[in-house]
Amino acid sequence: MTLRLREASFPADYAAMAAVLSAVYPEWPRSAHDLERDDANRDPRYYWKVFLAEEDGEVVGVASAGHLSAMHREGRFGVRLSVLPHKRNRGIGSLMYDRLLEHLRGLGARELLCSLDERRGEALAFARRRGFEEYWRMFESRLDPKAFDFAPYAGLEQRLGAEGYALRTYAELADPQGEQKFYELHWQLMQDIPMDEPPQREPLERWRKQWTQNPRALPEACCIALKDGQWVGISNLWAYDGYCLIALTGVLREHRGRSLALALKLAGIRYALEHGGLEIRTFNDSPNRAMLGLNRKLGFVPQAATIQMRKTLAAEP
Numbered sequence: 001m002t003l004r005l006r007e008a009s010f011p012a013d014y015a016a017m018a019a020v021l022s023a024v025y026p027e028w029p030r031s032a033h034d035l036e037r038d039d040a041n042r043d044p045r046y047y048w049k050v051f052l053a054e055e056d057g058e059v060v061g062v063a064s065a066g067h068l069s070a071m072h073r074e075g076r077f078g079v080r081l082s083v084l085p086h087k088r089n090r091g092i093g094s095l096m097y098d099r100l101l102e103h104l105r106g107l108g109a110r111e112l113l114c115s116l117d118e119r120r121g122e123a124l125a126f127a128r129r130r131g132f133e134e135y136w137r138m139f140e141s142r143l144d145p146k147a148f149d150f151a152p153y154a155g156l157e158q159r160l161g162a163e164g165y166a167l168r169t170y171a172e173l174a175d176p177q178g179e180q181k182f183y184e185l186h187w188q189l190m191q192d193i194p195m196d197e198p199p200q201r202e203p204l205e206r207w208r209k210q211w212t213q214n215p216r217a218l219p220e221a222c223c224i225a226l227k228d229g230q231w232v233g234i235s236n237l238w239a240y241d242g243y244c245l246i247a248l249t250g251v252l253r254e255h256r257g258r259s260l261a262l263a264l265k266l267a268g269i270r271y272a273l274e275h276g277g278l279e280i281r282t283f284n285d286s287p288n289r290a291m292l293g294l295n296r297k298l299g300f301v302p303q304a305a306t307i308q309m310r311k312t313l314a315a316e317p
Helices: 014-024 032-041 092-105 121-129 156-162 178-190 204-211 260-274 289-298
Strands: 003-007 048-055 058-066 076-083 111-117 133-143 165-169 217-227 230-240 243-251 279-285 301-312
Touching (some): 003 092, 014 032, 014 048, 014 058, 014 076, 058 092, 076 092, 111 121, 156 165, 156 260, 178 204, 178 230, 178 243, 217 243, 217 260, 243 260, 260 279, 260 289, 279 289
Parallel strands (some): 076 111, 243 279
Antiparallel strands (some): 003 048, 048 058, 058 076, 111 301, 133 301, 217 230, 230 243
16 A cells, blocks of 8 residues: 655546545535636635645545635634545544644644534544644534425515515616625625624625625525615525525624514525425524524524634744
8 A cells, every 4th residue: 555645736636636525525515616616716815725645546535724715814724634434544634634734834824723523523533632622613404495384474574565675686686786785785794793703805806706606606596685775684595416505694783683584584495495495504603693593493404513623833943
């Protein structure tokens, strides 16, 4: 057996990388095209590096590290190690971690973050042995729209209409200024989402690649709440193979308490039901109790938590 670690070369290595990631995370499969699109949309201001572990010429592990654009801080890097399930417990993960740590120390890294499924006991133990500690949890929830009962919410949209609110999709509005309004609303909402670090605002040309030009985005399933022509809330779905993902739900602070977020979520559920009944998935951070509560009320079923862990690197002598 010959094991070696090398830097990934793209686009040649996208397929092998996708195969490993899909085997490690079968509920979230990735294709070479997905990875290529991710890299095309990656902000060049932030660092990103991928190493591959090869055993007798076969890619058996992927190690990646990079700045976290949404919560960037100099010296902070997100890291991820993925080893094919049948190749574990053979030192491949340790080899990749040591190489990644050496590489990041050379870049002045002071803090490492990683995200691990709470069901992956071996991975959690691996991280803890290397000094990572839990500091945050993210919860995934799923809903089957085919089993959803809309009856308890009859009349909600009419009540909101009487209060001067209207719900329209991004596609329906066809607003020449729609993208700019979406951009501004997104930024206001992002500042209200509980995060470990204040969010970083992306330039419009970078933001649109993720939100309005993203091939997974569904303009007809991007529901906007309006009041006197102002965009005051939003909930949107992205399309994946076999399911839809709620990318964002939020309402401006001064318009909360009126069940607008509920109405926006209901519009997304109705869309999914009318377009094949695809499962809806969403993620919420542990401090976001209001949205977690709304999802439970609607019948979203909690899945395993994602544990956010971090490690502070001591300065080298």
